[in-house]
Amino acid sequence: MQIHSDLDNFNAISPVVTIGTFDGVHLGHREVISELKRLSMVYGGESVVFTFEPHPRIIIAPDEDSLRLLSSKDEKIALMEDIGIDHLVIYPFTKDFAGLTYNDFVTKILVGKMNIARLVVGYDHRFGQGRKGDFNSLELLSKTLNFKVEQLSQLVVDNKVVSSTKIRSALEEGEIAKANDFLGYRYSLSGTVVIGNQIGRTIGFPTANLDTGDKYKLVPGDGVYAVTVLTGGLIYNGMLNIGMRPTVNSNADHKTVEVHILNFNENIYHEFITVFFVEKIRNEQKFEGLDQLKAQLHKDQIQVMEILAEN
Secondary structure (H helix, E strand, C coil), X not given: CEEECCCCCCCCCCCEEEECCCCCCCHHHHHHHHHHHHHHHHCCCCXXXXXXXXXXXXXXXXXXXXXXXXXXXXXHHHHHHXXXXXXXXXXXXXXXXXXXXXXXHHHHHHHCCCCCCEEEECCCCCECHHHCXXXXXXXXXXXXXXXXXXXXXXXXXXXXXXXXXHHHHHHHCCCHHHHHHHHCCCCEEEEEEECCCCHHHHCCCCCEEEXXXXXXXCCCCCEEEEEEEEECCEEEEEEEEEECCXXXXXXXXXXXXXXXXXXXXXXXXXXXXXXXXXXXXXXXXXXXXXXXXXXXXXXXXXXXXXXXXXX
């Protein structure tokens, strides 16, 4: 997969293109990309995903603080590479770019710089200044600019339309199975292990305090979760707590993310780890003292081990 941060040297054979933010690269996105790849093979072209960095809302509404994303730039790249496209364009989203009309975007960029052969869009795709461009606009432009356009229907899983918004909502509510079903993979958080308050160590449950270093990455709702943990190239079982205590973590909601890695006793401070969410087991609780907390953690560990054995 070739990655392009601009279009100065872009060169592809009969580009078959799709456009979007692709936050999370979920099953709905994968349906579009699957059709993109199919068409590129049928017509002897190359598949191209056109996305943006940073997320458009960061530029369009810089004072808004509610943006939470399912995937970082690096995670998006990894997911696209795993799918197997030919080109990934990560176009700089600036104020000037945001001001382009849909006509100028198609004419000057998609046709003028990329020379697209076909464009594949989702059922609700809108683009250009004020999101005024839609499928009808594309159809009209395609006839005058000599490219083909195809619109796909919405993807439904368990009688529900798959969308990034629904996945975010599920994660915030702790509905991990639903979110993972819509994503097509286990939701994850990655970051550096930093020094926390070390209370867990005093009761036999040492935890790694995870700092994602990403202001916009969505942290699931408060509670205790069964997770798997990737560290040092190996996968371990773990139980993770998300809460609102004061923390050094830099996520937008100032949440503490602490994972106890089962059967693990290594110093991983300052190491980069990834946790994969499997299931929420309970809400966060306030305990009378450390003895009560320790007793509950033993129960949590048994439940986590049962869940992860089944998965």
